[in-house]
Amino acid sequence: MIPCICTKCTELELKVMLFNTVWSDLIIKPNDALLTRDQYRSFIASCTGQSDTKVISWRTPQQTEVPENDAARVTIERQTYGLRLRIRNLTIEDQGKWECVGANMDGIKYSKQFQMNIKVPITFHGDSIQYAPLGQQVTIKCRVHANPSAEVSWFKGQDKTRIGNFYSYSSKKYDCHLNCIFNIVASQNYEKTSDGLRINRVDMADNGTFWCRADVLETGESRDFEIIVVASESVTHPRIQCSSPCAIEKKTATLVCEASGLPATKYQWFYGNADKLRAVIDSPVGASEVPKFVVRGNQLTINYVDETDNGKYTCHASNDYDKVGQKTEYILNVIVPPRLTPIPEIEIELTDRESHRAVFQCRVERGSAESLSLEWQYMNNTPIQFEKYKLIELRFDPIRREHFGNYSCVAKNLADTTFVIASLLVRFPPLYIGPNIQAVSSIPGYRAVMKCQFESYPAPVIQWIKMIRTVQDPEGRLLTSDIDHGVNDITTKQIGSTLWETILSYTPDERDFGLSFECRALNPKVGRHSITLQKAEPPRAVYPTEAKPLANAIELVVSPPETGGLPLVNYIVKYEQIGVNQPDSIKTLKFPVQTMNGQQVQTLRIDNLQPSTSYNINILAETRAGIGQAKSPIRLKTLDRQIPQFKLLSTPPEEQSCMDDRKCLVKWSIESDGGAPILKADILYAIAKSGNDLEIMGTFSDPQLIDPLKTEYEIVNLQPDTNYIIVVKLYNEAGVSEQKIRKQTTKARIDNIYSTIKSHMKNYRSDQPSKWAIVGIVFGIVFVALLVIVICVLIRMCRTDTRKTKGSDMDRQTQPMMNGENHSDDSKTNNGYRNGRSPSRKRQKRRNPARNSRFSPSELKF
Structure with a gap:
């Protein structure tokens, strides 16, 4: 219903x-x-x-x-x-x-x-890479499938410039203006077809990126399809290159085939004659093996080349456009490194009765003759003889002891360099070489070291003999380790082809001093050398090479004296104050000997001295043999203790002004520390008055502490183009020393002005309220105002509806009463009341507004 x-x-x-x-x-x-x-x-x-x-x-x-x-x-x-x-x-x-x-x-x-x-959704059908032969017509394929149907447009380049020749314009000027505004490529070389974009004649400008764009207006979908157009051309005739020497036996040969074409050229390798060509591909091998052939692009690598790899290699170059391509050939000849016949060694014993001669023959056994050369060399690569044939001889006539050694025969060709060793062994008696020492000093219980070097072939037997003749040992006693008393160790080693060295470490007692120790070399002939063991004496006196008095110290530079054959152990310094006659007035200091970077010069410092006081100083050297002799003392006087002496560097013009507008570098040089170390340093500065004097405006800044060891300091946060008085103070125990200098900063630089303005703007912005806070406050005020207006309108509408309902029932009664009220008001206008109304009547209306509205419906209207 x-x-x-x-x-x-x-x-x-x-x-x-x-x-x-x-x-x-x-x-x-x-x-x-x-x-x-x-x-x-x-x-x-x-x-x-x-x-x-x-x-x-x-x-x-x-x-x-x-x-x-x-x-x-x-x-x-x-x-x-x-x-x-x-x-x-x-x-x-x-x-x-x-x-x-x-x-x-x-x-x-x-x-x-x-x-x-x-x-x-938009679906593109077409290849992302398409080839276009140069100078020909080609269509870039791009078919679009979408529902609803899509509108297709074309763009070119990474910046996606629209291809806009699909519309004709009557004015060329208007056409150019439109293309400039919308970034359009207007060319008659492009035509849009149902399945793509036709290029009437391809040139290199078309080699690049094209974009096929599909737009569906009903759904708002839009997609771009990237198509790379490759301009193509036929492959040129290739050529093969190989570094010289190309192929060396048992090494790697690399053939490089080069040809040009568009797109990139592809290469294939073949081996053999035209009637028996076979493709060369990567050889399959195990995981740990190296393949024979490796093909990588235009390179053919042949590993472990041998003579079986000689022959003709063909390179076939082609690309995606020119499938037939071009071919070229290369004849590979493997170069064999030289190999020499071993040379037997020759051994001859020298005698005084007759002379001897020797001949070495060096022969090439195998190798390519191209660029072959032979050369005899010493083992230190010094050339002796050069030859370009496959046989070379080295002759010695007559043979001498100095000819002993090894000689190398070096063979070279394009493939490699090889050599063989020819050994000439000359037998001769042992010959003492050194060192040229006749005596060794020591003390009882202190180890003495004796050394001998012999040249000998064959290898000698070396012995040490203690030349103490007894009935049992009329020729002296043969020393051996761990048996003879005093023998610590005996070592013998070969330090050259025919050079031998022996060292005896021996700890003597009182009975051993004055005896000779003989080193003997037997091969079986004998070579010998004697060394006398003598008792060491204390070192000689020490004199300082340089003396530097200070306020409370004295520095002495000494060099080691003659030590009597034993190493120096200590320096002993004895000093006393002149004029003080006390039993303990002489003081002693001991300084261990130090060697710095191989230099034996040492500085001895005597501290805790009295200023302006004279001292007698003796320097003694000590070894294990005892303390050295004392000579007449040296007399030195310490300096008076004073404040530091220094000066500010301001002579050059660049030192008189600062090099920056905000910073200033101050340098000084310390001439003297006043006899006491500098304990503290600080720097102060203040703005200078006009003129060239050292008066200041205002007060100095707070002192800035400086490392006492430094001699320069950079003051920062200065004002540009301003003169400053800078004060540097140095402190020691005697007091403070200060120097003043006047310096001027440079004019403000643009970058500093910019940074200053930027910082002021940043501070100003940080002090200002946020713009978002202001927007929020305004929005809140507007919102509250609108809310109040809406509430008032709603209240008015509710009151109006209520009063209209009551007014419809009282229309007939209200009208006569309104007329009577008007007459009564008119009659009362002459009674002395304003508007014809008494104050009591106004109070009645305020007490009962509902009742009054009954008699005055017009007052219900707002």
């Missing part, structure tokens, strides 16, 4: 209301009349009936009923109050009107529809 809403409705309006009511008995969710869904997605929709309406079926856009089959792509599912439509994997066939059909208890059918649009 349709309720009566309007008593004056027309028949058409009733039909429309009836139609809407019938359709409203079916409810479809989603409730939109137009739905858009992506392709290949799932979709569900439910249809339910109101009151006694029952849903019967769903119909497809093809007006077929959807079956109830769970295995089907499109199916319905029965629910308690309706049917659910389920579509798996949406396709373009599902686009159209879907209809839900229902009926009530009386058999009246109802239906409701919604429009389903299937969105097919």
